[in-house]
Amino acid sequence: MKEKVTFxxxxxENFSEWFSEIVKEAELADLRYxxxxxxxxxxxxxxxxxxxxxxxxxxxxxxxxxxxxxxAVIPEENFKxxxxxxxxxxxxxxxxxxxxxxxxxQRLALRPTSETAIFPxxxxxIRSHKDLPLKIYQRAQVWRxxxxxxxxxxxxxEFYWIEAHDCFSTKEGAESQVLEDISTTExxxxxKLGIPFLPLKRPQWDKFPGAIYTIGSDSxxxxxxxxxxxxxxxxxQDFAKNFDIKFKDKDGKDKYIWQTCYGISISRIFASLIAxxxxxxxxxxxxxxxxxxxxIIPINFEKDKKILKKTQEIKxxxxxKYRVKIDDSDKSIGEKFYFWEMKGIPIRxxxxxxxxxxxxIILFRRDNKNKKLIKIKLLEKEIEKNEIDLTKKLIExxxxxxxxxxxxxxxxxxxxxxxxxxxRVNFCSIDKDGEKCAEIIEKQFLSTVRGIRQDIKxxxxxxxxxxxxxxxxxxxxAKSY
Amino acid sequence: MKEKVTFxxxxxENFSEWFSEIVKEAELADLRYxxxxxxxxxxxxxxxxxxxxxxxxxxxxxxxxxxxxxxAVIPEENFKxxxxxxxxxxxxxxxxxxxxxxxxxQRLALRPTSETAIFPxxxxxIRSHKDLPLKIYQRAQVWRxxxxxxxxxxxxxEFYWIEAHDCFSTKEGAESQVLEDISTTExxxxxKLGIPFLPLKRPQWDKFPGAIYTIGSDSxxxxxxxxxxxxxxxxxQDFAKNFDIKFKDKDGKDKYIWQTCYGISISRIFASLIAxxxxxxxxxxxxxxxxxxxxIIPINFEKDKKILKKTQEIKxxxxxKYRVKIDDSDKSIGEKFYFWEMKGIPIRxxxxxxxxxxxxIILFRRDNKNKKLIKIKLLEKEIEKNEIDLTKKLIExxxxxxxxxxxxxxxxxxxxxxxxxxxRVNFCSIDKDGEKCAEIIEKQFLSTVRGIRQDIKxxxxxxxxxxxxxxxxxxxxAKSY
Numbered sequence: 001m002k003e004k005v006t007f008x009x010x011x012x013e014n015f016s017e018w019f020s021e022i023v024k025e026a027e028l029a030d031l032r033y034x035x036x037x038x039x040x041x042x043x044x045x046x047x048x049x050x051x052x053x054x055x056x057x058x059x060x061x062x063x064x065x066x067x068x069x070x071x072a073v074i075p076e077e078n079f080k081x082x083x084x085x086x087x088x089x090x091x092x093x094x095x096x097x098x099x100x101x102x103x104x105x106q107r108l109a110l111r112p113t114s115e116t117a118i119f120p121x122x123x124x125x126i127r128s129h130k131d132l133p134l135k136i137y138q139r140a141q142v143w144r145x146x147x148x149x150x151x152x153x154x155x156x157x158e159f160y161w162i163e164a165h166d167c168f169s170t171k172e173g174a175e176s177q178v179l180e181d182i183s184t185t186e187x188x189x190x191x192k193l194g195i196p197f198l199p200l201k202r203p204q205w206d207k208f209p210g211a212i213y214t215i216g217s218d219s220x221x222x223x224x225x226x227x228x229x230x231x232x233x234x235x236x237q238d239f240a241k242n243f244d245i246k247f248k249d250k251d252g253k254d255k256y257i258w259q260t261c262y263g264i265s266i267s268r269i270f271a272s273l274i275a276x277x278x279x280x281x282x283x284x285x286x287x288x289x290x291x292x293x294x295x296i297i298p299i300n301f302e303k304d305k306k307i308l309k310k311t312q313e314i315k316x317x318x319x320x321k322y323r324v325k326i327d328d329s330d331k332s333i334g335e336k337f338y339f340w341e342m343k344g345i346p347i348r349x350x351x352x353x354x355x356x357x358x359x360x361i362i363l364f365r366r367d368n369k370n371k372k373l374i375k376i377k378l379l380e381k382e383i384e385k386n387e388i389d390l391t392k393k394l395i396e397x398x399x400x401x402x403x404x405x406x407x408x409x410x411x412x413x414x415x416x417x418x419x420x421x422x423x424r425v426n427f428c429s430i431d432k433d434g435e436k437c438a439e440i441i442e443k444q445f446l447s448t449v450r451g452i453r454q455d456i457k458x459x460x461x462x463x464x465x466x467x468x469x470x471x472x473x474x475x476x477x478a479k480s481y
Numbered sequence: 482m483k484e485k486v487t488f489x490x491x492x493x494e495n496f497s498e499w500f501s502e503i504v505k506e507a508e509l510a511d512l513r514y515x516x517x518x519x520x521x522x523x524x525x526x527x528x529x530x531x532x533x534x535x536x537x538x539x540x541x542x543x544x545x546x547x548x549x550x551x552x553a554v555i556p557e558e559n560f561k562x563x564x565x566x567x568x569x570x571x572x573x574x575x576x577x578x579x580x581x582x583x584x585x586x587q588r589l590a591l592r593p594t595s596e597t598a599i600f601p602x603x604x605x606x607i608r609s610h611k612d613l614p615l616k617i618y619q620r621a622q623v624w625r626x627x628x629x630x631x632x633x634x635x636x637x638x639e640f641y642w643i644e645a646h647d648c649f650s651t652k653e654g655a656e657s658q659v660l661e662d663i664s665t666t667e668x669x670x671x672x673k674l675g676i677p678f679l680p681l682k683r684p685q686w687d688k689f690p691g692a693i694y695t696i697g698s699d700s701x702x703x704x705x706x707x708x709x710x711x712x713x714x715x716x717x718q719d720f721a722k723n724f725d726i727k728f729k730d731k732d733g734k735d736k737y738i739w740q741t742c743y744g745i746s747i748s749r750i751f752a753s754l755i756a757x758x759x760x761x762x763x764x765x766x767x768x769x770x771x772x773x774x775x776x777i778i779p780i781n782f783e784k785d786k787k788i789l790k791k792t793q794e795i796k797x798x799x800x801x802k803y804r805v806k807i808d809d810s811d812k813s814i815g816e817k818f819y820f821w822e823m824k825g826i827p828i829r830x831x832x833x834x835x836x837x838x839x840x841x842i843i844l845f846r847r848d849n850k851n852k853k854l855i856k857i858k859l860l861e862k863e864i865e866k867n868e869i870d871l872t873k874k875l876i877e878x879x880x881x882x883x884x885x886x887x888x889x890x891x892x893x894x895x896x897x898x899x900x901x902x903x904x905r906v907n908f909c910s911i912d913k914d915g916e917k918c919a920e921i922i923e924k925q926f927l928s929t930v931r932g933i934r935q936d937i938k939x940x941x942x943x944x945x946x947x948x949x950x951x952x953x954x955x956x957x958x959a960k961s962y
Contacts, residue, residue: 030602034556035589040602043547043617050548066524067531071639072553072622073575075515094554095579096591099626100572108516110577110591121511121521136524141553141622145580158552 007282007342015223019275023152026283026343028274037146037157041267044343047291048273049160049266053139055188055289056162056264063180065135065164070117072140073108078116082242085115088209092144110143115210115261118165119243126257128248129169133177137164137262153271154227154481164262169249174234174258178215181232181262182454185217189229194286194395195219195272196402197229198422200451200476203430203438208233208261215454218476220402221275224420226450226478229269235259276398277367283344284366286394287387293322294383295340299333299352307356314349314361314379322383341366346390347383367393406476412465415445415477422478423447426471428464437466441477450476488763488823496704500756504633507764507824509755518627518638522748525824528772529754530641530747534620536669536770537643537745544661546616546645551598553621554589559597563723566596569690573625593625596691596742599646600724607738609729610650614658618645618743634752635708635962645743650730655715655739659696662713662743663935666698670710675767675876676700676753677883678710679903681932681957684911684919689714689742696935699957701883702756705901707931707959710750716740757879758848764825765848767875768868774803775864776821780814780833788837795830795842795860803864822847827871828864848874887957893946896926896958903959904928907952909945915954918947922958931957 007025011018023029028045041049057067073096080086094110097103111117118136126134143158164181168174182199189195197217207214211233218226240246240256249255277284287293296315301307311326318324327336340348350362355373363382364371367390374382409415409423428434430452438449452458452473460471488506492499504510509526522530538548554577561567570593577589592598599617607615624639645662649655663680670676678698688695692714699707721727721737730736758765768774777796782788792807799805808817821829831843836854844863845852848871855863890896890904909915911933919930933939933954941952 030605032602032605033552033598034559034601035552035554038552038554040552041550043549046548046550067527068524069522069527069641071514071516071519071521072624073516073519073639078515091581093581094577094589096575097578098576098588100574100628107579108575117514120515121513124511124513143553147581158554160550 006338008280011222011278011280015221015275018278018280020152022274022278022282022342029153031152035157039152039156039158041160044291045270048285048289049270051289052188052193052266052269052273053162055192056184056266057137057139059184059188060137060162060164063135063184064133065137065166068136068138069140070114070121070138072111074111074114074117076107076109078120079109081116082210082239084238085210089113092146094143094145111140112142112144113263114138114140114142114163115165115239116243119239119245122165122167122257123243123245126167126245126247129250132167132169132247132257133173134167135164135177136166137162151481153267153274156267159265160267162264162266164260166260166262167245168258168260169247169255171236171258174236174260177260178232178234181230181260182215182217184262185230185232185264189217189219189269191395192286192288192391193269193273194391194398195229195269195276196395196399198406198450198476199454201430201454202231202451203434203449203475204432205435205438206448206451210235210238211261212236212238216451218422218450218478218480219272219276220405220422220478221272221481224405224479225481226422227268227272227481229272230262230264232262233260235261276401277394278344281338282342284394285344285346286391287346288391290344290346291323292325292343292345293387294318294324294347294349295345296324296326296349296351297333297336297340298326298328299350299355301328301352304353304356307351307353310356310376311351314351314376318380318383321380347386349379365390409465409477410462415441415447415465420479422450422476424474424476425465426460426462427473427475428467428469429472430475434464437464440466445477447477447479450478450480452476487819489761492703492759492761496702496756499759499761501633503755503759503763503823510634512633516638520633520637520639522641525772526751529766529770530751532770533669533674533747533750533754534643536673537665537747538618538620540665540669541618541643541645544616544665545614546618546647549617549619550621551592551595551602551619553592555592555595555598557588557590559601560590562597563691563720565719566691570594573627575624575626591624592621593623594744595619595621595623595644596646596720597724600720600726603646603648603738604724604726607648607726607728610731613648613650613728613738614654615648616645616658617647618643632962634748634755637748640746641748643745643747645741647741647743648726649739649741650728650736652717652739655717655741658741659713659715662711662741663696663698665743666711666713666745670698670700670750672876673767673769673872674750674754675872675879676710676750676757677876677880679887679931679957680935682911682935683712683932684915684930684956685913686916686919687929687932691716691719692742693717693719697932699903699931699959699961700753700757701886701903701959702753702962705886705960706962707903708749708753708962710753711743711745713743714741716742757882758875759825762819763823765875766825766827767872768827769872771825771827772804773806773824773826774868775799775805775828775830776826777805777807777830777832778814778817778821779807779809780831780836782809782833785834785837788832788834791837791857792832795832795857799861799864802861828867830860846871890946890958891943896922896928896946901960903931903957905955905957906946907941907943908954908956909948909950910953911956915945918945921947926958928958928960931959931961933957 030040096108197219216231217229237256348364458474511521575591678700697712698710718737829845939955
């Protein structure tokens with residue numbers, strides 16, 4: 001392990017460098033694995049992502065989902081059953097063609113997503129309206145042969161995700177599932193992890209291959225580019241028809257089911273978490289997902305045994321509720337401070353002879369860098385207060401920045417000026433008709449039309465900023481990862 | 482979901498049928514996925530296996546391991562660096578050769594185990610004796626192209642496991658890690674899940690490819706065949722030399738590290754769990770890993786609203802500590818009883834007008850089928866007592882059966898008679914010298930030499946049962962999965 005005394009990179013000005021360096025310095029991931037687009041995730045990242053998995057899985061289970069595990073390989077014949085889906089995914093598939101020294105009779109796709117592995121089973125399992133709704137998710141890895149530039153953690157060829165695949169007897173059932181999925185993104189990604197997003201109905205030309213419509217969640221990276229986070233899709237009955245998934249309804253008739261799917265990339269949300277909350281000195285973790293929540297630094301403890309004894313007492317007491325570490329290594333105090341700040345630990349406690357004499361301890365908060373001397377007997381209450389406040393402040397700060405970066409733009413010329421922001425504009429249409437204007441935006445401004453708000457209704461107040469014709473929607477435009 | 486009124490198959494006499502049927506009836510897995518050797522795990526199995534993952538991961542972390550995630554694909558050049566390892570694993574590898582419509586420059590192995598993915602990174606990470614010990618594990622899937630008959634859950638081509646890869650500065654460090662790994666198997670698989678095993682040092686001809694020696698854990702299935710559970714391997718320095726993993730020791734010299742690895746197949750332990758504890762009426766789960774621990778069946782509740790209200794009160798109270806379900810469906814009481822017994826729920830509560838009048842409730846225990854009327858106010862205490870006792874009894878029963886099935890055999894002829902048991906015999910040697918005798922056992926008795934006890938020292942009391950020469954070891958012989 002290298003020991004640097006300081007981590008200090010201006011995140012705003014050099015985000016790309018900041019991100020690469022913090023991934024390396026905090027030992028989040030190692031990018032030197034010798035297959036392009038594949039990354040090794042190290043303990044400091046995995047411990048956080050395991051907690052993120054827990055949060056999402058608990059929320060999904062609370063909302064009636066059950067966990068399953070489906071195979072990672074999909075026979076080519078399954079994969080090709082839904083025409084749009086094939087077209088969308090086949091350029092991204094890794095193929096297994098050999099095993100041992102044998103050529104396989106049929107190629108196997110390494111799953112890029114699991115619809116075509118799961119739906120043949122649904123066709124066997126679903127018989128009656130009593131079997132519905134069927135709500136199943138899996139925690140899994142997926143692999144996609146990205147031809148765009150891969151970006152560590154953000155756009156890799158292997159990612160760690162959750163996918164939920166739900167079945168209903170009515171269209172209304174499926175539609176309300178889409179809303180429930182958005183609320184899951186809100187509950188966990190925004191309210192727990194502090195990552196704000198816009199839930200956007202994607203333009204027709206940008207929906208999930210095989211879906212009727214897609215609601216993506218766009219969050220914003222510090223360099224002004226949006227990144228798609230969990231997205232949910234109304235599949236309606238297209239897949240059901242191709243995979244023959246029918247049920248006998250209450251009226252005795254055989255009907256096709258209505259479906260939705262919902263994908264959550266844990267490794268990509270993790271990238272946003274690091275990027276959004278961090279500052280020039282490194283990571284800042286929300287309290288709940290921090291691998292270590294409280295680090296205790298004993299000061300000048302070599303001469304006075306009572307200090308180390310006291311820190312151990314405090315650790316023991318706090319460990320009932322929190323993940324606590326004592327750093328009694330032989331590094332200098334300055335090194336320890338900088339190191340654990342860089343690593344993102346929410347609360348640091350410092351205690352030396354001076355504090356011990358006063359039965360007190362110094363509490364340092366990573367986010368606002370406030371230091372406060374407090375009585376040891378009040379420590380637990382104080383941590384409780386700060387625990388809630390820290391995450392609240394992180395969310396408020398992220399929300400404010402996000403809001404400040406969404407700018408209403410009235411005409412095409414202004415679009416150039418807002419390089420690193422999300423533009424909110426009047427636009428002709430996100431149906432087929434609007435595709436030409438979207439192509440102009442793509443070519444002239446290297447930006448994409450992200451879609452229209454799902455959470456609120458917005459009315460256009462002027463003509464389409466590109467073609468000047470009547471605007472039917474308000475849409476959001478941004479550069480994206 | 483089909484509704485059968487009873488599940489009743491004689492497990493002892495028709496184990497194979499019992500196992501296939503319970504996998505289907507309890508909806509543990511679906512074997513109809515259209516790739517040979519690949520299985521869909523359904524919620525009732527996944528919920529248990531997630532808890533098994535938790536138990537093992539917590540134990541590993543307690544013993545100083547940290548979690549990481551390494552890629553699922555391994556370049557052919559990495560894979561071929563250790564000669565023995567290649568020879569052992571290459572017949573089992575699935576190969577990725579294409580992506581999109583491109584032929585890859587180098588084939589990628591879908592990991593059958595991760596040594597060759599992990600060790601190139603260790604070579605980058607380890608510099609000094611201060612970096613050691615390095616103890617890392619990952620929760621992952623592995624894929625092996627088994628050419629032997631695949632058996633659902635027991636021998637599949639995709640399995641869910643944990644692998645730990647540990648590095649030390651001395652041979653003694655590595656050797657004591659092997660012992661620690663065996664203690665982890667004992668703590669979780671035996672003491673928590675009730676699966677007894679023999680820790681056996683494998684014969685030289687049956688060790689992990691690339692290892693100096695292997696300690697496997699053999700547990701016994703009800704049909705008398707042994708099944709290898711977690712195994713731990715002393716790799717010494719062979720891999721370190723091939724992957725150039727060196728450290729600067731305290732004496733300033735560059736040295737190769739000493740390594741161990743430890744593999745735990747969660748899906749295979751799950752198969753043993755179902756097989757060992759189940760009875761003719763279905764599954765019996767140890768309390769800690771049951772997806773639902775207590776099911777409450779209200780009796781004649783349609784006429785008397787107070788009953789359902791009471792069950793809800795009880796559920797709310799118990800849910801603070803336990804996973805509880807009320808079955809107020811319109812199935813008959815008999816159906817409900819049989820169904821939840823088949824599913825393996827440890828404790829069932831029954832309450833109707835008669836019991837309510839006495840402020841009482843009936844507690845039924847799945848393992849011994851005892852019924853007892855108890856006061857509702859004493860319910861929590863009673864469950865606590867039964868929770869501990871049930872798991873204890875399951876372990877005792879399994880231990881007793883296991884012990885009764887290990888038989889000391891004095892001569893070759895007797896070997897034939899003990900068809901469905903483990904034979905304990907005097908044997909010439911588990912080094913090279915003994916391989917010929919082992920081949921005879923394999924041919925004549927279709928059994929394998931499993932190795933010598935690691936936990937106790939056993940002295941032979943007669944000549945080798947095959948060649949009649951001096952026996953140097955006591956070994957165990959059995960048919961195996």
